[in-house]
Amino acid sequence: MSPLLELRNITKRFGGLTAVNELSYHVEEGESLGLIGPNGAGKTTTFNLIMDEFQLTSGQIIYRGTNIEKLPTHKRVQEGIVRTYQVPRPFHEMPVSDNIRIGMMPENIGKMIAEAPDPDAEMAIARSVGFGEREFAMYPGELSMGDLRRLELARTIAAGPKLLLLDEVFAGLTVAEIGQITELLLEKRKDGLTYIIVSHDLRSLAPLVDRVVAMSFGALLSEGSFDEVLADEKVQEAYLGT
Amino acid sequence: MLSDPGMRKYLVGWALFGVALLLFPQVATSGTLRIFIFANFIAIFAMSWDILSGRTGYISFGHPFLIGIAAYTSAMLTYHLQTPLYFSIPLGVIATMVGGTLFFLPALRIRGTYFALVTLAFMELMYQLTQVMRPDITGGTRGLSGLPTLLTGALPNYYLSSAVMFVIAFCLWLLIRTRLGTALSAISMDEDAVKSSGLDTTKLKLFAFMVSAFVAGVGGTLYVHYLGSIAPRAIFDINFLFTILIAALLGGASTIIGPIMGAFFLTFLLEYLRPYIPGTERYFIYGSIALIVYVLEPKGLHHIIQRLYGALMRGKQA
Amino acid sequence: MTHIIIQGLLLSGLYALIAVGFTMIFSVGRVLNLAYGVYIMLGGYIYFQCVQVWHLPKAVGFVMAVAAGVAFAVATYQLLVRRLENNPVAVEISTLILAVVMQALIVMIYGAASRTMWPLVNGVWRIEGVAVTYNILIATVASWFILGGLMWFVHKTHLGRAIMAVSMDRKGAMVSGIDPRRISLITWAISGGLGAIAGVFFATYTQLDPSMWVGPLIIAVAVVVIGGIGSIVGSLIVAHLIGFMETITTSLLAAELRGVFTMLLIIIVLIVTPKGLFGREEL
Numbered sequence: 001m002s003p004l005l006e007l008r009n010i011t012k013r014f015g016g017l018t019a020v021n022e023l024s025y026h027v028e029e030g031e032s033l034g035l036i037g038p039n040g041a042g043k044t045t046t047f048n049l050i051m052d053e054f055q056l057t058s059g060q061i062i063y064r065g066t067n068i069e070k071l072p073t074h075k076r077v078q079e080g081i082v083r084t085y086q087v088p089r090p091f092h093e094m095p096v097s098d099n100i101r102i103g104m105m106p107e108n109i110g111k112m113i114a115e116a117p118d119p120d121a122e123m124a125i126a127r128s129v130g131f132g133e134r135e136f137a138m139y140p141g142e143l144s145m146g147d148l149r150r151l152e153l154a155r156t157i158a159a160g161p162k163l164l165l166l167d168e169v170f171a172g173l174t175v176a177e178i179g180q181i182t183e184l185l186l187e188k189r190k191d192g193l194t195y196i197i198v199s200h201d202l203r204s205l206a207p208l209v210d211r212v213v214a215m216s217f218g219a220l221l222s223e224g225s226f227d228e229v230l231a232d233e234k235v236q237e238a239y240l241g242t
Numbered sequence: 243m244l245s246d247p248g249m250r251k252y253l254v255g256w257a258l259f260g261v262a263l264l265l266f267p268q269v270a271t272s273g274t275l276r277i278f279i280f281a282n283f284i285a286i287f288a289m290s291w292d293i294l295s296g297r298t299g300y301i302s303f304g305h306p307f308l309i310g311i312a313a314y315t316s317a318m319l320t321y322h323l324q325t326p327l328y329f330s331i332p333l334g335v336i337a338t339m340v341g342g343t344l345f346f347l348p349a350l351r352i353r354g355t356y357f358a359l360v361t362l363a364f365m366e367l368m369y370q371l372t373q374v375m376r377p378d379i380t381g382g383t384r385g386l387s388g389l390p391t392l393l394t395g396a397l398p399n400y401y402l403s404s405a406v407m408f409v410i411a412f413c414l415w416l417l418i419r420t421r422l423g424t425a426l427s428a429i430s431m432d433e434d435a436v437k438s439s440g441l442d443t444t445k446l447k448l449f450a451f452m453v454s455a456f457v458a459g460v461g462g463t464l465y466v467h468y469l470g471s472i473a474p475r476a477i478f479d480i481n482f483l484f485t486i487l488i489a490a491l492l493g494g495a496s497t498i499i500g501p502i503m504g505a506f507f508l509t510f511l512l513e514y515l516r517p518y519i520p521g522t523e524r525y526f527i528y529g530s531i532a533l534i535v536y537v538l539e540p541k542g543l544h545h546i547i548q549r550l551y552g553a554l555m556r557g558k559q560a
Numbered sequence: 561m562t563h564i565i566i567q568g569l570l571l572s573g574l575y576a577l578i579a580v581g582f583t584m585i586f587s588v589g590r591v592l593n594l595a596y597g598v599y600i601m602l603g604g605y606i607y608f609q610c611v612q613v614w615h616l617p618k619a620v621g622f623v624m625a626v627a628a629g630v631a632f633a634v635a636t637y638q639l640l641v642r643r644l645e646n647n648p649v650a651v652e653i654s655t656l657i658l659a660v661v662m663q664a665l666i667v668m669i670y671g672a673a674s675r676t677m678w679p680l681v682n683g684v685w686r687i688e689g690v691a692v693t694y695n696i697l698i699a700t701v702a703s704w705f706i707l708g709g710l711m712w713f714v715h716k717t718h719l720g721r722a723i724m725a726v727s728m729d730r731k732g733a734m735v736s737g738i739d740p741r742r743i744s745l746i747t748w749a750i751s752g753g754l755g756a757i758a759g760v761f762f763a764t765y766t767q768l769d770p771s772m773w774v775g776p777l778i779i780a781v782a783v784v785v786i787g788g789i790g791s792i793v794g795s796l797i798v799a800h801l802i803g804f805m806e807t808i809t810t811s812l813l814a815a816e817l818r819g820v821f822t823m824l825l826i827i828i829v830l831i832v833t834p835k836g837l838f839g840r841e842e843l
Contacts, residue, residue, distance in 0.1 A: 051438060077440030091431040094424070102428050103439045105421055109449050112422040159440045301649050303656070348831045355592050355648045359781055360830045366778060367823040374816040480774060484660045491653065521672070526664035533657045537643055540650055 002065050004029040004194050005050070005081070005163055010059030012045055012218075019045045021218040022059070027163070032195040034209035034226065036202065038238055042218035043198045047083050047165045051076060063163075078107060080162030086171060088148040090140035096151055097136050100125050103158025122158070129154045129184060146177030153184065163194045170201045178204050202230070214238070256412060263404045272396035279396070279468065281509035282403035286410055286461035288489035288501030293414060294454035296495035297423070298447055299430025300349050304361030305486050307368050308345065308455050310477040312338040312462030314372065317472045318379060321386050327467060335459035342455025346448055353433070369478035385473025392467045399468055406464060407502070410457055415498045417453070426450055427496065481525065488532040494544030503543060562688040564807055570692065572803025573700035574761055575779050576707055576796050581754035582780035583787070583795045587727040588740075588747045591648045595636055595655035596780055597773025598662045599629040599752045603759025604768050605666060608677055618680065625756045633752025637745055659773055666770040675768040680760075699761035706757065711792055723747055775819070782822050786829050 003026035012020040020042040027033045035043050048054040050061060052073045060067050068076060090099050100122045106112055126136050129150040140148060149169055156164060169185075170178050178201070185195070185208055199205040205212075205226075212229040214221040216238040222229045229235055267275060287309060295301045316334035319325040325333075348360040372380045380386075393399050417423060425446055428436045436443050466472050476482070485508065493504025508528060515524040539546055582596045603625040610621035640658065644650040679695035686692070714720035725733040726743045733740055762776060779802060787798040805825070806818045 053434065053438070072442075073437040074440050074442045077438060082440070083438060085435075089432055089435045091428045091435065093431055094428065098424050098428075101421060101424055102436065102441070105425055105439070105441055107440075107442070109422060109445060112425060113417065113420045115421070117421050117424075155439060299649075301653065348827070352830055355652050356785070356830055358649065358652055359592070359785060360827055362781075363778075363823045363826040363830075366774075367820060367827070370816070370819050370823070374814070374820065480656075480771075481660060481663075484657065487653065488657065519668075521667065523664050523668040526661055526668055529657055529661035529664060533640075533654060533661060536650075536654055536657065537640055540644075540647075 003027060004064060006062040008060040008062065010049055010061065011057045012049055012054055013057045019218050020049065023215070023218065023220055025213045025220060025223065027194055027196055029194055030192055031211065032189060032197065032209045034205050034212040035196055035198045035215065036205070036212060036229070037215035037221065041215040043215060044086060044167055047167055047198070050081060050165060051083055077159055080160065081165070082156040082159045082161035082163070083165035084152040084156055084167055084169065086168040088152045090148065090151050092140050095137050095139055096126060096131065097122055099140070099151060100154050100158045103155045125154050125158050128157065130180065145172040146174065146180065149173065149181060157188070161193060163196070166195060166197045168198055168200065170199055170204045182208060260408055263408060267397055267400060275396040275400040277509055277513050279399050279403045281506045282407040283461060283465045284485060284489050284509060285407050285502045285505035286457060287486045288493070288505050289410060289414055289498065290454050290457035290461060291486050292490045292495055292501045293457065294450050296490060297418070297426040297430060298450050300353070300447070301358040302361045303358045303483060304345065304365040305458060306478050306482045307361065307365040308338050308341055308458040309462035309465070310368055311341040312459040313466035313472055313477060314380065316463040317386050317389050317466050320390050322379065327390060327392060331463040331467070334463040335456060338459030338462065339452055339455045342451045346451045349447055349451070350444065365478050365483065369474050372474045372478065381473070383474060385471060385476070387471035389467060389470045389472065391470045392464065403464070403468070406460065410460070411498055411502060418498065484529070488529070491536055492532045492542055494542030497544050500542050500544040507543065563690045564811055566687070566690050566692060567811070568804040568807040570696050570700045571807055572800040573703040574758070574765060575803045576799035577703035577754065578758045578762065578776045579780045579783035579795050579799050580707060580710065580792060581751035581758070583784055583792070584747050585751045586784050588723060589641070589645070589744050591641065591651040592781070592784070593636070593655050594652055594777065595658045595662070596751070596755055597777035598659050599633055599755025600759035600762055600776045601662070601666065601773040602632055603629050603756030604677065604763030604772065605670065606756070607760045608675060608763070608768055612678060622760060625760050626753045629752040629756025629759070630749045633748045633755070634745065637748040642741070663770050663773065670770070672770060677764045677768055679764050695764050699765060702761065706754070707792065707796065714792065719746065778819070778822065782826050785826050
């Protein structure tokens with residue numbers, strides 16, 4: 001069986017700076033992969049490359065057996081690759097309901113006009129991330145950080161993902177909120193979602209991932225089970241040293 | 243959708259607005275009607291501006307460019323080739339939509355202040371070209387006059403312009419209540435996030451541009467065949483842009499009623515000032531008011547009235 | 561040929577002076593001040609009022625013009641721009657409205673008709689068969705001196721360096737103890753003064769007219785758009801590019817086409833290389 005997503009020697013250079021260097025890793029369908037590494041290791045850049053928010057300098061991104069090089073961002077999303085952002089990016093002047101609605105839009109403009117939105121389906125998604133009627137009508141400015149992360153998840157889930165790229169989902173959350181988000185992610189995994197999760201918070205990451213890839217200076221450092229990778233001297237050096 | 247009680251309330255509002263427009267000539271003089279005709283056209287142009295700039299956040303400083311293409315196309319066809327109006331007007335609208343695509347090209351690559359500048363450059367370019375290139379066709383600096391008019395007299399023109407304005411407003415209102423409207427508003431907030439929600443922003447923007455150009459085209463052609471004349475300085479002009487921009491912003495961008503309110507407010511203020519200050523100096527007072535409102539409340543009069551109304555209701559309850 | 565070079569140089573010098581004030585505001589605050597043309601117009605009209613209506617000495621006219629430009633620019637910044645600082649589009653819209661309002665004010669006071677300004681100095685200088693009025697010569701030479709002085713100021717004085725620092729890295733400047741708002745205010749004041757001086761020269765070169773703010777504004781915009789975030793040197797180069805382009809168009813094609821190419825250049829540069837010829841940050 002071929003992997004769901006495979007990165008082959010991807011490289012991204014910004015002028016003289018190499019942010020990602022000949023990086024290769026893959027994620028199997030249904031798997032949950034942790035992506036770790038010190039600040040500036042190129043983890044978020046990798047996500048930007050997978051989403052075509054940055055263009056590859058070289059290398060290939062293979063999704064379900066085909067090279068997706070030519071697909072623009074929105075096509076990749078329609079194919080089922082969806083990401084969240086380190087700093088949540090809701091549409092600030094829209095209530096939660098409309099934020100979810102954006103993720104559920106049909107592709108065709110004619111359908112957007114002709115077909116009425118489906119508030120029940122929107123509400124169902126809101127409930128699935130733990131929102132009630134009250135939050136449904138609230139604006140992002142009124143939400144806590146934990147709820148903003150939930151909103152990000154709701155928006156991505158609304159887009160119908162197969163592969164979710166989660167960027168620092170635990171940043172800025174309280175311990176209780178981390179527990180809730182973890183539970184939510186584990187719950188969603190049962191529906192067959194595949195994850196790549198970037199996190200600094202290794203302790204919170206541990207129960208969520210099957211396998212871990214460690215990066216440093218844009219390159220792959222180590223790969224294996226959570227314990228193996230953390231035991232790797234190179235990884236410890238990258239985190240503690242220099 | 244039509245059975246929704248919230249919707250019904252709005253529909254009643256629209257019906258009342260329509261009836262008011264219909265009955266207004268019973269109480270107005272033909273002078274007042276002419277003011278209303280002008281207000282209707284400004285409202286159409288302001289709505290055209292708003293569907294592009296108010297919604298998607300791509301601020302156009304070149305709307306007179308679109309309106310001018312429509313007006314000039316139809317004017318030149320009727321003036322030189324005696325094309326009948328029922329033919330020249332649709333052609334004018336089509337030409338505007340082609341022009342709209344031209345406008346759209348920079349929007350693929352640039353945003354914000356630079357987009358506004360490019361559209362401004364388009365307008366100035368057109369102003370100079372109409373004077374320099376083939377003045378025998380465009381009429382040069384003096385423009386063209388003695389163009390055929392659609393209708394004569396204040397009353398028929400009032401009904402025509404009101405009907406067009408009303409239909410455009412109502413259709414746009416229906417349009418922005420759909421999911422498309424939500425998607426367009428989202429573009430003005432965070433275009434990249436819209437893309438990463440799986441939406442093709444290029445297609446969405448193109449659609450908004452086309453709708454805007456269509457409305458500008460309809461307004462522009464009817465306007466020129468109401469006036470019966472056209473000149474570069476009357477169309478491709480910063481003062482004309484200013485009038486449209488202010489109508490939309492003063493009333494409240496990205497609402498449908500806002501641009502209409504702004505257009506009527508503007509026209510009446512200018513007419514009210516006419517006995518005291520007869521010339522273009524009236525723009526000084528009007529512009530100052532608009533500037534103060536914009537700086538204090540960028541969302542416009544519509545928002546201020548809503549807030550006052552909200553405060554009033556709360557006051558009653560307390 | 562000589563004719564084109566001389567005319568081109570003279571025009572470019574004036575354009576550089578016109579553009580530099582606009583560029584400064586853009587590089588320090590990353591906002592486009594579309595009311596910049598008003599400083600030019602104000603400079604011209606105030607000088608006209610002092611010298612040709614009140615018959616005061618020319619020097620007094622100059623000082624009054626500069627004072628008016630500075631005062632108006634400071635007022636623009638304090639009353640409008642500061643409130644909208646985090647929204648460049650709102651600044652652009654409100655300064656455009658302000659410009660039209662000021663145009664209406666000028667019409668109210670001076671009427672809509674054009675006025676002719678007397679030349680600063682009478683007389684014509686002939687070189688290589690080309691007639692050059694002393695007026696434009698003085699204007700250009702003065703422009704060069706002012707621009708040179710400005711470069712000295714920006715590079716050699718503390719205040720100038722602070723302005724540079726803010727334009728390069730606002731946050732970094734703040735960390736070093738510079739108050740960017742104060743620097744912005746000072747920059748606006750300088751820009752207003754420069755605009756007013758340019759206005760006096762520009763008005764003697766063409767004439768006074770309530771819509772005279774549009775032309776210079778477009779030149780200034782073109783310089784920023786084409787040059788990208790300007791060093792003063794970058795603005796100088798682009799000002800010469802436009803100045804020579806206009807001179808060549810005027811003398812070889814037709815005078816009416818001169819603005820057309822400037823406009824085309826703005827459109828093409830923005831569409832083809834959105835970053836400007838010399839690179840710029842995203843807005």
